[in-house]
Amino acid sequence: MKSNKSTNIFSIGIILLLLFTTGCYYDQVLPVEPEGDIHYAQDMQPFFDARCASCHPDDSQPDLQLGTSYNSLISGNYINTSDPSSSKLYVKISAGSSMESFATETERAMTLKWIEQGAQNN
Numbered sequence: 001m002k003s004n005k006s007t008n009i010f011s012i013g014i015i016l017l018l019l020f021t022t023g024c025y026y027d028q029v030l031p032v033e034p035e036g037d038i039h040y041a042q043d044m045q046p047f048f049d050a051r052c053a054s055c056h057p058d059d060s061q062p063d064l065q066l067g068t069s070y071n072s073l074i075s076g077n078y079i080n081t082s083d084p085s086s087s088k089l090y091v092k093i094s095a096g097s098s099m100e101s102f103a104t105e106t107e108r109a110m111t112l113k114w115i116e117q118g119a120q121n122n
């Protein structure tokens with residue numbers, strides 16, 4: 001096939017389009033759905049320690065410090081195991097709420113899953 005200016009421009013266009021679209025695909029940050037059982041000590045408390053505890057000391061509502069956070073969440077009615085997604089802990093870190101920016105998609109999903117699994121102190 002004889003190559004001319006317009007086919008070259010067309011090919012470059014296609015290549016740029018491919019680079020652009022595949023580039024976008026790989027740039028997407030897909031939320032990681034947490035698998036298996038969520039454990040309070042191994043999963044939830046490290047999340048609170050890393051993202052929440054500095055602003056939620058032991059005299060706050062909820063207290064999210066290691067050792068006292070679980071009791072604070074339960075006694076403060078932040079957890080509703082019969083309707084997990086309405087739990088105040090979950091609602092507060094979800095889209096449109098004031099703590100939204102402190103949790104990632106994965107941490108939100110983990111929190112909901114932990115509540116769905118019975119919100120155990122495990």
Ligand code: HEC
Pocket residue numbers: 048051052053054055056061062078088089092093098099102103
């Ligand atoms: C920069 C400080 C800061 C960080 C970090 C922070 N919080 Fe808060 N949090 C606050 C303040 C201030 C309030 C009270 C005002 C409000 O409700 O927005 C609050 C309120 C809350 C409430 C509602 C309390 C109530 O009784 O109404 C919950 C639940 C909560 N935070 C959970 C979290 C969780 C979970 C994290 C970590 C993902 C977190 N917060 C991180 C400062 C913070």
